[in-house]
Amino acid sequence: MKLFGTGGTIASRLDYRTGAVIPAFSPGELYGAVPELADICNLTTEKVFAVFSENMGPQQYIQLARAIGEEIENGIQGIIIGHGTDTLHHTASALTFMVQNPPVPIVLVGSQRSSDRPSSDAALNLIHSAYTAGHSDIAEVMVCMFGPTSDEYGFLHRGTRVRKMHSSYRSTFRTIGDVPLATVTRDKVSPIKQNYKPRRQDRQVKILPYFEEKVTILYYYPNMQPDIIDALVDRGYKGIVIAGTGLGHVNKPVYPALRRAVEKGVHIYMTVQTLWGYVHMFVYDTGRDLMDLGMIPAENMLPEVAYIKLGWALGQTYDREEVKKLMLTPINDEITEKEPYNGYLVYQGGVPEVEEFIRKHHK
Numbered sequence: 001m002k003l004f005g006t007g008g009t010i011a012s013r014l015d016y017r018t019g020a021v022i023p024a025f026s027p028g029e030l031y032g033a034v035p036e037l038a039d040i041c042n043l044t045t046e047k048v049f050a051v052f053s054e055n056m057g058p059q060q061y062i063q064l065a066r067a068i069g070e071e072i073e074n075g076i077q078g079i080i081i082g083h084g085t086d087t088l089h090h091t092a093s094a095l096t097f098m099v100q101n102p103p104v105p106i107v108l109v110g111s112q113r114s115s116d117r118p119s120s121d122a123a124l125n126l127i128h129s130a131y132t133a134g135h136s137d138i139a140e141v142m143v144c145m146f147g148p149t150s151d152e153y154g155f156l157h158r159g160t161r162v163r164k165m166h167s168s169y170r171s172t173f174r175t176i177g178d179v180p181l182a183t184v185t186r187d188k189v190s191p192i193k194q195n196y197k198p199r200r201q202d203r204q205v206k207i208l209p210y211f212e213e214k215v216t217i218l219y220y221y222p223n224m225q226p227d228i229i230d231a232l233v234d235r236g237y238k239g240i241v242i243a244g245t246g247l248g249h250v251n252k253p254v255y256p257a258l259r260r261a262v263e264k265g266v267h268i269y270m271t272v273q274t275l276w277g278y279v280h281m282f283v284y285d286t287g288r289d290l291m292d293l294g295m296i297p298a299e300n301m302l303p304e305v306a307y308i309k310l311g312w313a314l315g316q317t318y319d320r321e322e323v324k325k326l327m328l329t330p331i332n333d334e335i336t337e338k339e340p341y342n343g344y345l346v347y348q349g350g351v352p353e354v355e356e357f358i359r360k361h362h363k
C-alpha cells in the first residue's frame, strides 16, 4: 500500500508559540505518529507536495494521476492520499476523471485539526483510510473523513459527490445529492450504496492526465453585469461553468454576452447554487431562452465538479459535441438519474427528531 502526502493540516503541527498550523510532518513521521497503521497494512510513503490545499491545481492533479498509474501498474493493492481538506473534493473529482477504472481503492484523507491536538481527527481518519485502502472491496476514488457526530465511524464519500460543508467542524464532509458510499470503522467497511465498483486483481487502469486551464466558474449574483463574461471571452477563456440560481438561471442583461461567448466557441455549462437537485431549464421561459443561447444544463453535477470536468474535457478536445458527450456521460455518478429522498438531510436544531438524535449522540 502506498501513502502519498500532499500537505494540508493532516501533515501539519501546531506552533504553540504563534498558534499557527505549520506543514511539518512527512508521511513517514505521520506513520510513526499513528503506529496502529502498521497493524492494518504495510505502508510505504512518499511526499509528493507539501502545500495547503488551496495551492493544489491541474499540474498537481496530473502529477498525482501519473504517480497513481505507475503504482497500480507495479502491483499496489491500495492508495491513500493525505491532502488538505479545503479542496479535497476538487482533487477527488479530478482523480476520478483522470484515473479511470482503477482496480484498487484510491482514498483521499485529510483532517480538520492538526495531529498534535487532543481533538485531532487525523489519527482516526488515517486509520479508517488505511483500512479502506487495504481491505475494502470498493475500487473507486473516495474521500474518507470523520462521520456525522461522533468518532464511532467514518464516511466514505464518492469522489464526485462530496463537498466540504463546514469551515471548522470535523464532520465537515457531506455527500451531496446522494447518500454516502459507505461507513468505515477500524475493522469494517459497510457499503451503503450497492452500485460500487469492486476491487479487481488485474492492473488495467486508464490514465487521462489532461486539463485546459482557461476554464472558470461563475457564481451568479443578482445584478451581474455582462462585462464579466465579455472579459473572460476576451481573455481567451474556453469554458465557463455557471452556478445559477434556482433551477439554473441568470439575469436577462447578460444574455447578449452569453450569446457572444458561445459564438466565439466558449463552452458554457449550467449548474445550480442550491447544490441539491437538478438544473431544469424547461420550466421557465428564462431557462429555455438560455438554452437557445447555447447554455448546456449539467443535470445534478456539483458546480466544482463541473468545473473540474470541463477543464479535463477541454484538455482533450474543443469539439462541441465531443465535449458535450464527455461532460454529460457520467464516469462515476457525477450525474445521477435521481437523488434519493433520504439523501437530503440537513441538520436543523429545534426539530424534535433532530433534538432526539443529538440527545442520543452527544452525551
Ligand code: ASP
Pocket: 007, 008, 009, 010, 051, 052, 053, 054, 083, 084, 085, 086, 087, 110, 111, 112, 113
Ligand atoms: N487549509 C488547509 C488545507 O486545506 C485545511 C486543512 O487541511 O484542513 O490545506
